[in-house]
Structures are given as structure tokens and as C-alpha cells.
Amino acid sequence: MFHRDEPKNINDMFALSINEIQKTEFYDTLFDVDTSAVVDGKETFDNKLFYRYQATNYSFLEYIFKIYPFEKEDHIMDVGFGKGRVLFMASYLGCNKISGCEICEEYFRITKRNVDKYLCQTKSKTIFTLLHEDAQKVKIDRTVNKLFFFNPFHLKVYIKFFGHLMELLKQVQRKTTIFLFSPLPSTFLYLDKTTEFSLIEKIDINDNHALFAVYQN
Numbered sequence: 001m002f003h004r005d006e007p008k009n010i011n012d013m014f015a016l017s018i019n020e021i022q023k024t025e026f027y028d029t030l031f032d033v034d035t036s037a038v039v040d041g042k043e044t045f046d047n048k049l050f051y052r053y054q055a056t057n058y059s060f061l062e063y064i065f066k067i068y069p070f071e072k073e074d075h076i077m078d079v080g081f082g083k084g085r086v087l088f089m090a091s092y093l094g095c096n097k098i099s100g101c102e103i104c105e106e107y108f109r110i111t112k113r114n115v116d117k118y119l120c121q122t123k124s125k126t127i128f129t130l131l132h133e134d135a136q137k138v139k140i141d142r143t144v145n146k147l148f149f150f151n152p153f154h155l156k157v158y159i160k161f162f163g164h165l166m167e168l169l170k171q172v173q174r175k176t177t178i179f180l181f182s183p184l185p186s187t188f189l190y191l192d193k194t195t196e197f198s199l200i201e202k203i204d205i206n207d208n209h210a211l212f213a214v215y216q217n
């Protein structure tokens, strides 16, 4: 497993994010989208599971998509895309095929509108596929080879999703990268027990909480 030296802890990440407010304004304006905070304080409610929308920092997306650059055939899926920020940064930084699922209808509608505006503003040729679907049930496209998660899920959701992914990988056998932003310890325990995926990189905030992890098969 690889531990990066730079940035090596949360202070470095804060340094990276020091201009995050300006960066949000900059990219949202550049893309003609709105990916900022919670909509009217509403939260997604999935029976007992309860998750709030929060966008991944633009600074962080710049960082990981630079370290793991997109190649021509890449297809990234953001599982729980919220208002679509990860989708837009992936497109802007060179990913040609992008998809995602989102359980909350309101965020799904906002992101559809954001995608239309993004395409009009940037004249990008990226192909976006947005699904209003629960990650536990979503059909994963056979060409997806990168997956992004921002800590939204209870372990039971990951187990269902990764179960489907591993079934798919038995059929299509492709190199697949999983980016976990702010993952829960239970997610590590689960993925570490699989024989299919190995942890290749991790940035810790402290002993109990990781900021970021990357797994590959």
C-alpha cells in the first residue's frame, strides 16, 4: 500500500482547500452550475438511513484527478452524485464518459439541469448518464472502470453495490479503481476482506478517520 507524503495529513489538505470558497465560485461560474450546499436544509431519507448532501471540495477533486489522470476509454461513475460536482470536474479534467446515480429526486433534477447548462456553457462532448436510482439497486454500466463515493452510505448499501460490481467484474474483467472520500472504518473492513480489491493508497486525518482511500483490483 502507498502512503502519500504530500499532502500527508489533514493540515495539508486544509492548505489545499484554503481558497475553497473562491474555487467553488470560480468553477461553478465557469461551468454555469450550482453545486453549493444543502437544498433548503433537506436530507435524503432512506428508511432508517439518513444522509445529508455535501459536495466534495473542488480542491480535492483537482488533486485526485491530477494524480489519477483520465485516459481516453475511462468511464467514471459517481455513486450518489448530489448536485453533480464530481461529474463536472471529471468531464473538465478529461473524462469522456460519466455516469452516476442519486437517490434524492430533488438533487437528481438539479443535476439534470446542471448538466444541460454545463454542456451548453463548455461545449463539452462528454457523455453523461444520470440515473435516479438507489445505489443498492442500480445497474452498473459494463464500461465503468472508476467509481467515486463520498461517504454517504451505510455498510449495507456498500455491500449490495460492491456485490453487483464484483459479479460484473467476473464477466468483464477490467482494471477498476475505487475512490473513497471520507470513508467510514466499516467500509475499509469490508473491502479489506474481499479478495478482489486491495488498498493502494490512503490519506489519514487521524487514527480513526481517513480522508481518502483508493482501492484497485
Ligand SMILES: C[S@@+](CC[C@H](N)C(=O)[O-])C[C@H]1O[C@@H](n2cnc3c(N)ncnc32)[C@H](O)[C@@H]1O
Pocket: 044, 046, 051, 052, 053, 054, 055, 056, 078, 079, 080, 081, 082, 083, 084, 085, 086, 101, 102, 103, 104, 107, 133, 134, 135, 136, 149, 150, 151, 152, 153, 157
Ligand atoms: C455526501 S453527498 C456527495 C455528493 C457528490 N458525490 C459529491 O461528492 O459532491 C452524498 C449523496 O449521496 C446520495 N445518496 C445517499 N444514499 C444514497 C443511495 N442509497 N443511493 C444513491 N444515492 C444516495 C445523497 O442524496 C447525496 O446526494
